Amino acid sequence: MxxxxxxxxxxxxxxxSSDGCILFRFEYKPKKIKTENGKKAKKRKQEYEDEEEEERxxxxxxxxxxxxxxxxxxxxxxxxxxxxxxxxxxxxxxxxAPAEEVATFFxxxxxxxxxxxxxxxxxxxxxxxxxxxxxxxxxxxxxxKCNFTEMSEYFKAQSEARKQMSKDEKLKIKEENERILQExxxxxxxxxxxxxxxxxxxxxxxxxxxxxxxxxxxxxRRIRPEDIIINCSKDSKHPKPPQGTRWKxxxxxxxxxxLVSWTENIQGSIKYIMLNPSSRIxxxxxxxxxxxxxRLKKCVERLRAQYREDWKSKEMRVRxxxxxxxxxxxxxxxxxxxxxxxxTADTVGCCSLRVEHIKLYPKMDxxxxxxxxxxxGKDSIRYYNKMPVEKRVFKNLQLFLENKQPEDDLxxxxxxxxxxxxxxxxxDGLTAKVFRTYNASITLQQQxxxxxxxxxxxxxxxxSYNRANRAVAILCNHQRAAPKTFEKSMQNLQTKIDEKxxxxxxxxxxxxxxxxxxxASHDDRSKKMVEVKRKAVQRIEEQLMKLQMQATxxxxxxxxxxxxxxxxxxxxxxxxxxxxxxxxxxxxxxxKTQREKFAWAIDMAEEDYEF
DNA sequence: GGTGTGACTTGACCCCAATCTT
DNA sequence: AAGATTGGGGTCAAGTCACACC
Numbered sequence: 001m002x003x004x005x006x007x008x009x010x011x012x013x014x015x016x017s018s019d020g021c022i023l024f025r026f027e028y029k030p031k032k033i034k035t036e037n038g039k040k041a042k043k044r045k046q047e048y049e050d051e052e053e054e055e056r057x058x059x060x061x062x063x064x065x066x067x068x069x070x071x072x073x074x075x076x077x078x079x080x081x082x083x084x085x086x087x088x089x090x091x092x093x094x095x096x097a098p099a100e101e102v103a104t105f106f107x108x109x110x111x112x113x114x115x116x117x118x119x120x121x122x123x124x125x126x127x128x129x130x131x132x133x134x135x136x137x138x139x140x141x142x143x144x145k146c147n148f149t150e151m152s153e154y155f156k157a158q159s160e161a162r163k164q165m166s167k168d169e170k171l172k173i174k175e176e177n178e179r180i181l182q183e184x185x186x187x188x189x190x191x192x193x194x195x196x197x198x199x200x201x202x203x204x205x206x207x208x209x210x211x212x213x214x215x216x217x218x219x220x221r222r223i224r225p226e227d228i229i230i231n232c233s234k235d236s237k238h239p240k241p242p243q244g245t246r247w248k249x250x251x252x253x254x255x256x257x258x259l260v261s262w263t264e265n266i267q268g269s270i271k272y273i274m275l276n277p278s279s280r281i282x283x284x285x286x287x288x289x290x291x292x293x294x295r296l297k298k299c300v301e302r303l304r305a306q307y308r309e310d311w312k313s314k315e316m317r318v319r320x321x322x323x324x325x326x327x328x329x330x331x332x333x334x335x336x337x338x339x340x341x342x343x344t345a346d347t348v349g350c351c352s353l354r355v356e357h358i359k360l361y362p363k364m365d366x367x368x369x370x371x372x373x374x375x376x377g378k379d380s381i382r383y384y385n386k387m388p389v390e391k392r393v394f395k396n397l398q399l400f401l402e403n404k405q406p407e408d409d410l411x412x413x414x415x416x417x418x419x420x421x422x423x424x425x426x427x428d429g430l431t432a433k434v435f436r437t438y439n440a441s442i443t444l445q446q447q448x449x450x451x452x453x454x455x456x457x458x459x460x461x462x463x464s465y466n467r468a469n470r471a472v473a474i475l476c477n478h479q480r481a482a483p484k485t486f487e488k489s490m491q492n493l494q495t496k497i498d499e500k501x502x503x504x505x506x507x508x509x510x511x512x513x514x515x516x517x518x519x520a521s522h523d524d525r526s527k528k529m530v531e532v533k534r535k536a537v538q539r540i541e542e543q544l545m546k547l548q549m550q551a552t553x554x555x556x557x558x559x560x561x562x563x564x565x566x567x568x569x570x571x572x573x574x575x576x577x578x579x580x581x582x583x584x585x586x587x588x589x590x591x592k593t594q595r596e597k598f599a600w601a602i603d604m605a606e607e608d609y610e611f
Numbered sequence: 612g613g614t615g616t617g618a619c620t621t622g623a624c625c626c627c628a629a630t631c632t633t
Numbered sequence: 634a635a636g637a638t639t640g641g642g643g644t645c646a647a648g649t650c651a652c653a654c655c
Contacts, residue, residue: 163627170628174628197643198643198644198645200643200644202644202645207646208645208646209646209647210622210623210624210646210647213646256617256618256619257618257619258618258619261617261618264645266646267646267647269616269617269647270616270617270618271645272617272618272619274618274619285619285620289620334621334648334649335648335649335650336648336649337648337649337650339647339648344646344647345647347647347648349648349649377648378621378622378623378647378648379621379622379623379624379646379647379648380647381622381623416649416650417612417613417650417651418612420649420650420651431649431650431651432649432650433620433621433648433649433650478622478623479623480623480624481623481624483639485637485638485639488638489638489639492637492638561622561623563622563623563641564621564622564623567621567622568620568621568622569621591640591641592641593641593642
């Protein structure tokens with residue numbers, strides 16, 4: 001059997017009226033499997049299509065046929081060569097293989113700051129001891145007496161050697177990776193060959209949580225076939241476990257989209273292997289998400305009026321819900337589920353805000369009723385913002401704060417489940433996160449409208465696009481650490497600009513000279529010269545402008561990450577429409593992967609698309 | 612309601628290969 | 634050819650939300 005490799009998605013969609021809102025039913029048709037030629041194939045094709053028309057009905061099944069090769073397991077541990085030594089308390093100590101493996105995890109991280117953190121060291125040491133022989137346990141009693149430097153040096157040398165490999169060797173590795181990708185990186189789901197997202201099982205190592213994580217440094221154990229659940233069709237060719245091993249389970253659950261799962265030992269949560277964002281199943285979901293956000297657009301004013309009304313409610317519960325919703329809407333905060341204390345870093349979202357996270361200022365500078373937010377959100381990224389709010393919100397907040405300690409919940413009568421139940425009643429499919437999607441997308445659309453000037457150049461248009469994107473990223477608080485090389489790369493760019501500037505003035509001077517000469521001689525040759533110089537000036541001006549745009553863009557982007565909003569919050573059809581409207585090449589906005597992920601939108605949206 | 616679990620989306624950061632510069 | 638830079642992909646942690654069960 002062989003497959004199409006080029007993706008040429010086709011879509012069918014229906015409008016379904018519900019509650020005055022238009023719903024879409026997504027029917028995404030990526031490439032078909034190309035089977036044998038001839039009548040038989042034609043007949044099969046017809047069968048597939050007949051099947052497809054009736055599929056995705058009401059029973060919640062996600063697929064009918066699923067076949068894959070299973071995961072790629074982590075490579076087995078390779079013991080260190082004899083010359084790499086470990087010292088305890090200054091004395092050479094030969095470690096057993098299991099203890100050595102865990103020690104190498106630590107050694108590999110030695111240059112990272114977190115290996116100096118007490119919590120990291122403590123957790124590592126505790127888990128490391130579990131891997132030691134009783135003899136090792138009795139000898140090694142203090143992690144501070146462990147010397148991992150030779151191991152660390154060895155790994156550094158290894159990675160150095162890898163960099164120094166010849167072209168041939170590198171090519172071989174590349175080919176091998178390609179082979180593995182071809183073998184394990186694709187599956188067949190309902191007549192389509194689809195790319196798998198993460199087909200490699202996570203290798204063992206030391207857990208590194210984000211922020212101040214209580215479990216940092218713990219051993220993330222090796223996943224064996226016996227830990228792995230395979231999900232595929234009964235009538236498919238089941239993936240084979242490695243010789244002499246067996247899977248934990250092979251199941252055939254078409255109510256879920258994952259192919260492989262296992263339970264991770266740090267939090268005890270389940271990890272999955274799923275399809276790539278370019279797949280039908282992910283694309284449909286993505287489309288659906290934006291359609292829900294568009295339905296919110298249609299009723300958002302009604303909901304806003306409602307929560308403003310609720311600020312006056314005599315029920316505390318309702319007031320809290322209404323203020324929280326106001327924050328979610330206005331500031332694009334996340335819902336804020338409760339978390340188990342001591343299991344994860346201490347971070348919050350809207351519903352889990354605590355008294356200590358906000359400060360109220362009846363007056364601040366020339367503004368009234370200012371709320372200052374300062375808390376750690378997802379991934380322990382700090383959210384800091386000062387916002388003037390309406391008097392009624394302010395008064396409510398004062399009320400919520402009464403008689404509370406800093407560590408008490410701000411919204412003590414509210415959680416995400418209550419909030420989402422309420423939202424569900426207001427609009428079918430509405431949850432807290434839809435507001436983020438809606439506000440992000442609507443902001444992009446508005447900003448694009450506002451910032452794009454019809455007669456600016458393509459680079460200027462791209463700057464406008466990035467600025468619109470940036471407005472969203474700021475709204476959603478998508479920050480990044482300023483790149484380590486930021487200052488330098490900025491400087492380099494500035495040098496380039498200075499040089500261009502010099503070049504420009506030199507060329508301008510030449511143009512002037514050419515003009516004078518032409519005035520004097522009036523011959524063809526001097527006329528040509530003027531033209532040549534004029535063109536040169538123009539070209540250099542363009543180059544200079546492009547550089548300046550780039551510099552502005554980069555500077556403004558120093559601590560802002562655009563990727564997350566682009567990938568997860570912005571209805572791609574807005575961008576596609578914009579690109580088509582202004583004749584900006586699609587590649588300037590979406591790279592190859594993004595174009596694959598958003599193939600449905602590129603296909604669907606015309607320049608008049610309105611979110 | 613409260614709690615636990617499962618499935619799926621969102622998120623920042625790291626690394627490396629491709630590309631650009633010297 | 635070697636070194637520097639950068640974009641993009643991969644990684645895997647950390648969210649959201651639905652649902653089952655009591």
